[in-house]
Amino acid sequence: MGAARFWIVSFVVSLAFLVLTRWGISNEYYFFAAYQVLQFIVLATAWNILGGYTGYTNFGTGAFFAVGAYTAVVLHKTTALPIPVMMLAGGVISGIVGFGMGYLTLRLKGVFFAIATLALAIVAQTLIVNWDYVGGSRGIYVIRPQYAPISGSYIQYLYSLMLALTWISVAIARTIERSTLGLGFNAIRDDEQAAEAAGVPTLRLKLISTTLSGALMGMSGAPLPYYVTYLDPASSFNLSYAVNSVAMPLIGGMTSWIGPVIGAVLLGTIQQLATVTISSALNLLIVGVLLIVFVVIAPNGIVGLVQSRRRARRR
Amino acid sequence: MTGAPLLEAGGVGKRFGGFVALESIDITVAAGERLGLIGPNGSGKSTLVNCLSGTLHHDSGSIVFDGRPIDGVPAYQRTRLGIARSFQLPKPFRSLSLIDNLRIPLLYTVNARHGAHLAGPAIQERCRGLLADVGLADKAYHLPRDLTQVEMRKLELARAVASAPRLLFADEAMAGLSPSEVEEILAVLFRLNDAGITIVLIEHIMRAVMSFSTRLVVLVAGQKIADGSPQEAIRNPEVERAYLGE
Numbered sequence: 001m002g003a004a005r006f007w008i009v010s011f012v013v014s015l016a017f018l019v020l021t022r023w024g025i026s027n028e029y030y031f032f033a034a035y036q037v038l039q040f041i042v043l044a045t046a047w048n049i050l051g052g053y054t055g056y057t058n059f060g061t062g063a064f065f066a067v068g069a070y071t072a073v074v075l076h077k078t079t080a081l082p083i084p085v086m087m088l089a090g091g092v093i094s095g096i097v098g099f100g101m102g103y104l105t106l107r108l109k110g111v112f113f114a115i116a117t118l119a120l121a122i123v124a125q126t127l128i129v130n131w132d133y134v135g136g137s138r139g140i141y142v143i144r145p146q147y148a149p150i151s152g153s154y155i156q157y158l159y160s161l162m163l164a165l166t167w168i169s170v171a172i173a174r175t176i177e178r179s180t181l182g183l184g185f186n187a188i189r190d191d192e193q194a195a196e197a198a199g200v201p202t203l204r205l206k207l208i209s210t211t212l213s214g215a216l217m218g219m220s221g222a223p224l225p226y227y228v229t230y231l232d233p234a235s236s237f238n239l240s241y242a243v244n245s246v247a248m249p250l251i252g253g254m255t256s257w258i259g260p261v262i263g264a265v266l267l268g269t270i271q272q273l274a275t276v277t278i279s280s281a282l283n284l285l286i287v288g289v290l291l292i293v294f295v296v297i298a299p300n301g302i303v304g305l306v307q308s309r310r311r312a313r314r315r
Numbered sequence: 316m317t318g319a320p321l322l323e324a325g326g327v328g329k330r331f332g333g334f335v336a337l338e339s340i341d342i343t344v345a346a347g348e349r350l351g352l353i354g355p356n357g358s359g360k361s362t363l364v365n366c367l368s369g370t371l372h373h374d375s376g377s378i379v380f381d382g383r384p385i386d387g388v389p390a391y392q393r394t395r396l397g398i399a400r401s402f403q404l405p406k407p408f409r410s411l412s413l414i415d416n417l418r419i420p421l422l423y424t425v426n427a428r429h430g431a432h433l434a435g436p437a438i439q440e441r442c443r444g445l446l447a448d449v450g451l452a453d454k455a456y457h458l459p460r461d462l463t464q465v466e467m468r469k470l471e472l473a474r475a476v477a478s479a480p481r482l483l484f485a486d487e488a489m490a491g492l493s494p495s496e497v498e499e500i501l502a503v504l505f506r507l508n509d510a511g512i513t514i515v516l517i518e519h520i521m522r523a524v525m526s527f528s529t530r531l532v533v534l535v536a537g538q539k540i541a542d543g544s545p546q547e548a549i550r551n552p553e554v555e556r557a558y559l560g561e
Contacts, residue, residue, distance in 0.1 A: 180422045180423070180426075183411075183415060183418060183419050183422060184419065184422075184423060186408065186410060186411055186415075187408050187411075187419050189410070190407075190408040190409050190410055190411065191406040191407075191408060191409075193370055193390075193402070193406060194402065194406035194407070194408065194474075195408075195419070196369075196370070196389070196390040196391050196394075197368065197370065197390055197391075197394055197399070197400055197402070197475070198391075198394065198419045198420040198423060198424065198474060198477075198478065199391050199394040199395050199419075199420055199423035199424035199427060199478055200391055200419065200423045201389070201391045201392075201423075202391070203389075255410065
């Protein structure tokens with residue numbers, strides 16, 4: 001399927017999904033839960049552009065996500081922009097942070113890059129904690145507008161926005177995967193010196209990758225203040241975002257766009273179920289256990305498992 | 316030899332901390348030449364290739380390629396200018412099929428040059444052609460891990476050639492191969508040279524170097540100690556001393 005066709009088909013699928021859920025489901029909770037799962041699809045997909053395609057492990061997902069959220073807080077206090085505009089703004093700011101991080105750290109490789117991203121998350125959190133205008137460490141209450149700009153409840157509106165962002169993120173990832181850019185990313189992941197010798201401008205491509213990955217994470221964070229209505233640094237910078245956005249592509253499969261989607265749907269849903277039936281304290285435990293299981297039995301994720309089955313059958 | 320050399324390096328030096336890896340090397344490569352570069356282990360052959368191809372940056376001296384100074388030009392741009400290299404230890408793109416391994420230099424080098432843009436089907440055809448040239452056509456969709464050592468070397472050469480270079484550095488393309496496999500690689504290199512690619516061969520296997528090279532440069536401990544016809548070069552007393560001891 002060509003890139004243009006994928007954009008159209010995935011749009012139709014997303015739209016159909018939106019219409020069906022909005023018509024068929026009346027319980028508000030389901031939209032609340034689905035928003036979380038969709039948000040994880042975006043985060044996992046964004047993480048995978050840098051982590052899966054380009055081979056650079058980012059543990060700073062929480063920072064990019066929270067930067068998007070706090071961009072929205074600032075805009076909420078200063079202007080009365082609609083949320084989609086705030087998402088764009090969050091994307092731009094997080095994209096800039098991604099570019100800066102890339103520029104400063106991409107001479108680092110492997111585990112050193114990963115440590116630097118973790119440090120970035122801590123630095124960003126410290127800055128927010130000490131910034132009173134956005135609530136500092138106390139956090140900040142964000143009063144939702146009384147009515148959603150489209151029909152339905154406010155949570156349904158946020159859900160629709162996140163579904164749209166999910167569509168865009170997945171379509172971007174799929175387009176990159178089959179493009180010259182994507183092949184260049186893969187070359188960097190496999191061997192940076194060889195990539196450079198093959199004419200790939202590695203530094204430029206890595207910057208594109210960090211910027212794009214950061215921007216998508218920031219976009220997914222921007223509606224968060226309206227979703228939770230109370231935002232504080234401890235929860236918005238939570239390590240669980242980083243852990244989940246690493247675990248989901250790993251479990252789903254990192255070489256293909258569908259991997260993070262499968263991983264996010266699977267882990268996101270299990271965590272929602274656990275939260276409702278047992279306790280949200282179990283969430284990270286579940287992620288940890290599944291991560292260990294997959295690293296042992298299917299290091300290339302669910303997609304890798306299916307691919308090797310198929311390859312074995314063909315022989 | 317007529318006209319200006321294709322590559323001209325003057326006084327190229329490189330140190331790693333206190334260790335002098337290259338000490339003011341002068342080297343010229345004429346267009347169409349087959350130059351052999353030899354020297355004992357640790358003599359700086361690979362460092363020189365790394366400096367000339369841009370993988371490393373030299374500390375002193377200047378490098379001119381095709382009449383244009385290329386000091387400080389990053390490796391990927393040197394590849395676009397027409398300097399290709401293979402690596403001593405093959406560095407295939409492990410997660411990609413053979414055909415995708417070749418597609419990358421085509422997309423990023425040939426298509427980045429002016430007036431050379433290839434469309435999808437033309438790229439596919441070129442990749443298949445390159446694989447067929449080195450006898451890997453039937454493994455186009457295999458992963459590099461399925462290849463034998465000699466096939467890996469061939470892939471490494473094919474990927475370097477995919478960038479349509481004018482100058483190719485073959486860094487120990489035959490290390491660890493059997494005599495018949497060495498012949499196979501030599502045949503590939505001769506064919507490439509016939510097609511107009513200037514080749515610098517870095518090699519330990521003397522029989523291969525002697526039969527391939529039209530000129531020989533000998534490095535010892537970061538210094539050039541001989542430069543001339545292969546027969547002359549190996550009779551040079553300094554070279555004998557370096558290889559055989561006092």
